[in-house]
Amino acid sequence: MRKKEGNKVQDIINAAIEVFAKQGYHExxxxxxxxxANVATGSVYLYFESKEDLLVKIFSGLWVKLISLVKxxxxxxxxxxxxxxxGFIDTVFDVFTANSKLALLFVKEQPHFLQDKDNKxxxxxxxxxxxxxxxxxxxxxxxxxxxxxxxxxxxNFIYGGVRHLLHLWAINPNEYPLNKVRQDIKYIVKKGITx
Amino acid sequence: MRKKEGNKVQDIINAAIEVFAKQGYHExxxxxxxxxANVATGSVYLYFESKEDLLVKIFSGLWVKLISLVKxxxxxxxxxxxxxxxGFIDTVFDVFTANSKLALLFVKEQPHFLQDKDNKxxxxxxxxxxxxxxxxxxxxxxxxxxxxxxxxxxxNFIYGGVRHLLHLWAINPNEYPLNKVRQDIKYIVKKGITx
DNA sequence: TTTATTTCTGAACCGTCGTTCATTTATAAA
DNA sequence: TTTATAAATGAACGACGGTTCAGAAATAAA
Numbered sequence: 001m002r003k004k005e006g007n008k009v010q011d012i013i014n015a016a017i018e019v020f021a022k023q024g025y026h027e028x029x030x031x032x033x034x035x036x037a038n039v040a041t042g043s044v045y046l047y048f049e050s051k052e053d054l055l056v057k058i059f060s061g062l063w064v065k066l067i068s069l070v071k072x073x074x075x076x077x078x079x080x081x082x083x084x085x086x087g088f089i090d091t092v093f094d095v096f097t098a099n100s101k102l103a104l105l106f107v108k109e110q111p112h113f114l115q116d117k118d119n120k121x122x123x124x125x126x127x128x129x130x131x132x133x134x135x136x137x138x139x140x141x142x143x144x145x146x147x148x149x150x151x152x153x154x155x156n157f158i159y160g161g162v163r164h165l166l167h168l169w170a171i172n173p174n175e176y177p178l179n180k181v182r183q184d185i186k187y188i189v190k191k192g193i194t195x
Numbered sequence: 196m197r198k199k200e201g202n203k204v205q206d207i208i209n210a211a212i213e214v215f216a217k218q219g220y221h222e223x224x225x226x227x228x229x230x231x232a233n234v235a236t237g238s239v240y241l242y243f244e245s246k247e248d249l250l251v252k253i254f255s256g257l258w259v260k261l262i263s264l265v266k267x268x269x270x271x272x273x274x275x276x277x278x279x280x281x282g283f284i285d286t287v288f289d290v291f292t293a294n295s296k297l298a299l300l301f302v303k304e305q306p307h308f309l310q311d312k313d314n315k316x317x318x319x320x321x322x323x324x325x326x327x328x329x330x331x332x333x334x335x336x337x338x339x340x341x342x343x344x345x346x347x348x349x350x351n352f353i354y355g356g357v358r359h360l361l362h363l364w365a366i367n368p369n370e371y372p373l374n375k376v377r378q379d380i381k382y383i384v385k386k387g388i389t390x
Numbered sequence: 391t392t393t394a395t396t397t398c399t400g401a402a403c404c405g406t407c408g409t410t411c412a413t414t415t416a417t418a419a420a
Numbered sequence: 421t422t423t424a425t426a427a428a429t430g431a432a433c434g435a436c437g438g439t440t441c442a443g444a445a446a447t448a449a450a
Contacts, residue, residue: 002416002427024307026221030408031430040429042410051408111303112219115366146382153371153379156363157356164355165348171310176348184348187341192387197397197446225438226400235399237440246438 009047011037013061016054021104021170025055025112055109056121062102063124066095070131081139082194086186088132092162093182100170107167129155136193145193158189204242206232208256211249216299216365220250220307250304251316257297258319261290265326276334277389281381283327287357288377295365302362324350331388340388353384 015037019028030051034041048054073079073087096103113121132155139145162185169176210232214223225246229236243249268274268282291298308316327350334340357380364371 002425003418004427008428029406034430041408042430043428045409046427108306111306111362114362149379149382150375153360153376154383156359157380157383159356160359160362161352161354161356164351164358167306167309167355168351180345181348184344185352187344188349188352188383188387192383197395197448199397203398224436229400236438237400238398240439241398 008037008039008043012039012044012047012054013058017058017099017101017105020055020058020109021101025051025105025109058102058105059110059113059121060124062095062106063121063128066091067124067128067131069095070128074131074135081135081142081144082190084135085132085139085189088135089158089162089186089189090182093166093178096166096170097178100173103166104170107163107170110163129159132159139193144195146195149193154193158185161185203232203234203238207234207239207242207249208253212253212294212296212300215250215253215304216296220246220300220304253297253300254305254308254316255319257290257301258316258323261286262319262323262326264290265323269326269330276330276337276339277385279330280327280334280384283330284353284357284381284384285377288361288373291361291365292373295368298361299365302358302365305358324354327354334388339390341390344388349388353380356380 012033015033016028018036019033023029028051030044031041033054034044037044044054048057069091070088073084073091076084079087096106110125113119113125116122133151136145136151136155140147140151165176165181165185169178169181207228210228210230211223213231214228218224223246225239226236228249229239232239239249243252264286265283268279268286271279274282291301305320308314308320311317328346331340331346331349335342335346360371360376360380364373364376
């Protein structure tokens with residue numbers, strides 16, 4: 001029998017991230033993804049069920065990673081709630097900084113998923129945000145954070161702001177130096193929600 | 196000769212907002228838009244050059260309106276900088292609250308435009324945000340706002356947060372009552388950036 | 391009325407990919 | 421070597437939907 005050559009799954013995923021990010025999901029062509037991944041068009045279908053499956057696999061891999069990272073921050077008991085919130089924000093930046101194409105894809109296509117309540121991706125997404133909410137919860141209970149702010153609103157406000165700045169950074173890294181971005185966001189969040 | 200029946204342009208635009216918002220731009224069908232607008236498929240092309248033209252016209256109308264509204268707030272001299280910032284946030288909420296379909300369309304498709312620097316829509320978008328930056332500028336100069344925060348970052352953080360909450364509200368109005376959303380956002384922003 | 395002109399219609403056209411599959415290629419076992 | 425089987429290929433298929441356009445419908449002018 002024949003042996004698999006290299007890691008085609010990963011090559012295809014990387015190519016897909018690149019093409020989806022640049023063109024947007026709908027305008028991306030499988031043939032172009034295949035070309036960049038150095039495989040034949042048809043080979044994509046050996047590893048992925050469909051174009052959509054490719055997108056879903058990319059996103060779910062991302063969420064699983066993010067969830068595991070922020071969970072481990074939440075679980076630490078040597079950090080204050082505000083440090084955990086900082087860590088949460090840092091985690092998001094770290095993951096996307098490592099791959100700006102992925103960041104771009106994420107901010108462009110994620111909004112389209114929010115609507116259909118219970119698809120797999122939204123479940124993961126909610127798991128992720130739930131940890132953010134738990135951190136805020138903890139801060140409120142320890143009388144560090146303002147308890148008059150709605151937690152869901154607070155968490156989503158921060159999330160939206162972070163996402164948008166990641167987007168701008170991914171498009172134009174020079175205009176939005178990530179260190180300053182992180183620093184300012186953390187400052188506003190900290191000052192905005194602590195008592 | 197024949198007389199035009201009713202306001203087809205507006206009917207088509209309203210139908211397009213509805214269908215684009217629900218399905219997303221790429222999955223929306225001109226034939227469905229036409230059906231909802233009560234015109235024949237071909238009639239859409241009497242008033243709009245293409246599917247894309249339809250989307251662009253919707254967005255540019257929106258930006259023109261928003262720009263005019265926030266400009267008039269910025270120009271008032273009976274408001275403090277923080278009141279202007281509140282007014283800016285209120286304006287965005289007011290416009291989208293009046294049309295949740297439009298809000299949904301906006302948050303879903305706007306991210307796709309940010310990339311190609313100098314298309315018409317991005318110019319409008321930047322005009323809009325520039326006014327937000329001017330307000331922040333003013334606040335800094337009057338020693339009301341923290342001058343250590345980067346203005347572009349601050350403005351975009353707020354913008355991203357507001358946009359995301361609008362998105363959630365548009366999907367699920369009951370879970371995100373706009374009055375509480377506005378109130379919390381304004382609180383965080385005010386506390387976060389004032390001295 | 392009849393005619394001219396504008397508006398409107400919707401079936402058909404046509405280009406574009408996502409997807410399939412008959413064929414080829416590579417390697418492990420015999 | 422030869423054979424069997426898994427992996428890979430890419431041309432061709434087929435569905436979909438944006439766009440077109442020949443004709444129909446409506447109304448103003450003649």
